[in-house]
Every structure is written in structure tokens, then in C-alpha cells.
Amino acid sequence: LAKTTQPISMDSYEGQEVNITCSHNNIATNDYITWYQQFPSQGPRFIIQGYKTKVTNEVASLFIPADRKSSTLSLPRVSLSDTAVYYCLVGDLFQKLVFGTGTRLLVSP
Amino acid sequence: DAGVTQSPTHLIKTRGQQVTLRCSPKSGHDTVSWYQQALGQGPQFIFQYYEEEERQRGNFPDRFSGHQFPNYSSELNVNALLLGDSALYLCASSARLSGGATDTQYFGPGTRLTVL
Numbered sequence: 001l002a003k004t005t006q007p008i009s010m011d012s013y014e015g016q017e018v019n020i021t022c023s024h025n026n027i028a029t030n031d032y033i034t035w036y037q038q039f040p041s042q043g044p045r046f047i048i049q050g051y052k053t054k055v056t057n058e059v060a061s062l063f064i065p066a067d068r069k070s071s072t073l074s075l076p077r078v079s080l081s082d083t084a085v086y087y088c089l090v091g092d093l094f095q096k097l098v099f100g101t102g103t104r105l106l107v108s109p
Numbered sequence: 110d111a112g113v114t115q116s117p118t119h120l121i122k123t124r125g126q127q128v129t130l131r132c133s134p135k136s137g138h139d140t141v142s143w144y145q146q147a148l149g150q151g152p153q154f155i156f157q158y159y160e161e162e163e164r165q166r167g168n169f170p171d172r173f174s175g176h177q178f179p180n181y182s183s184e185l186n187v188n189a190l191l192l193g194d195s196a197l198y199l200c201a202s203s204a205r206l207s208g209g210a211t212d213t214q215y216f217g218p219g220t221r222l223t224v225l
Contacts, residue, residue: 034213036216041197041219041221042218042219043113043199043200043201043216043217043218043219044152044199044216045216046213046214046215046216049213087151092210093206093210093211093212094209094210094211096142096154096157096165096167097142097144097152097154097201097214098154099144099151099152099153100151101149101150101151102151
């Protein structure tokens with residue numbers, strides 16, 4: 001299973017764009033990159049998933065360079081309610097999800 | 110469309126007791142996975158059920174067992190509870206794809222288990 005490295009914590013202000021980068025140097029050909037958001041005492045919420053280039057949905061964008069050794073989750077114009085832990089996961093569709101400790105994002109007024 | 114539901118939301122047990130947690134998957138999903146999340150840590154995979162059989166298992170002792178019913182709902186059983194079993198237990202459901210792969214996993218709200 002590809003190991004991921006992401007910042008332990010990040011701070012931002014309301015209205016700013018937040019970019020969280022995840023490193024996954026050992027990503028395999030069949031691996032996808034998936035991001036989850038989790039609020040305290042709640043289950044993780046799926047945000048976005050991608051394989052290469054750029055993926056965008058109504059919540060976020062995911063940027064994946066050609067070598068796929070890293071990825072960046074972009075949250076446009078964050079609000080206080082985006083304060084949460086964000087997990088980057090890498091694996092193929094046959095694997096169990098392997099969570100790290102995630103990135104704690106704190107959005108301030 | 111109901112998402113993944115879990116019951117109960119909270120549970121308090123004492124050491125040595127047994128507990129059963131329940132999960133109903135999202136509509137259209139046939140695969141259920143269970144995770145344990147200790148305070149301050151990311152979720153850890155316990156096992157996955159598909160077609161009423163355990164398909165994958167994480168690094169958890171045999172005290173942890175499960176079951177999947179014909180309607181795809183699932184139970185997680187933990188015997189001989191230890192203090193260290195106190196955690197948030199999460200259920201995730203997904204749809205099986207061709208060749209044995211699974212689609213995106215969607216999580217329930219979890220059951221908070223406290224062992225005294």
C-alpha cells in the first residue's frame with residue numbers, strides 16, 4: 001500500500017483558498033487518490049477522487065501532476081464550517097482504505 | 110435516499126462484556142466495511158463483508174467478528190471487551206464492481222463505544 005505524507009495542520013481565514021498537498025512517492029499504476037473530510041465524532045465524508053490530471057466537483061478540486069507522486073486538494077473560499085480533518089488516501093479499488101493521521105485544517109474568522 | 114446508518118450512537122460497557130454494533134448500508138450498496146477510530150487517530154480497517162462472507166481482514170484479534178445479512182446489513186461483534194477497545198466504530202458501504210473491486214466507500218456516523 002502506498003504511504004502518504006501530508007501536513008499535520010494548516011490554518012486559514014474565511015474566504016481564502018486552501019491547498020493541502022499530499023505526497024505519495026510509491027503510488028502504483030492501479031492506485032487512485034481519494035480525499036475524505038471528517039468532523040469530530042462523525043464518520044469521514046467523501047470529498048473527491050482522481051487518477052490523473054485534474055478533477056473538480058461542487059466541493060473541491062484535485063490536482064495530480066503527471067508523475068502522480070503527489071496531489072493537491074484545493075478548497076475554494078473556505079468557511080468556518082470547513083474546519084475539519086482532511087485525509088489523503090492512495091490505493092486501488094480492491095484495497096481496504098488506509099488512513100493516516102490526516103491534516104487538521106482550522107479556519108478562522 | 111438514506112445514507113449509511115448505524116446503531117446505537119453511543120454505548121457504555123464494562124471490561125469483559127460483549128457488544129454488538131449494527132450497520133445498514135446505503136441504498137444500492139452490497140459491501141460493508143468496519144473501521145475502528147481511536148481518539149486522535151485515523152480510522153483503522155477491521156474487516157469487509159460481501160455476499161455474507163468476510164472478504165478482507167485487518168490486524169485485529171479474533172475477538173472482533175462480524176456478520177452480513179441477506180439484506181446487506183451488517184453487525185460487528187466484540188467479545189471480552191478491553192479498555193483499549195474504547196473508540197468510534199465506523200461502518201462504510203460501497204458497491205461491488207466487476208472483478209472484485211469496490212466503488213467509493215461512504216461512511217456512517219459511527220458508534221461511540223466506551224469501555225469502563
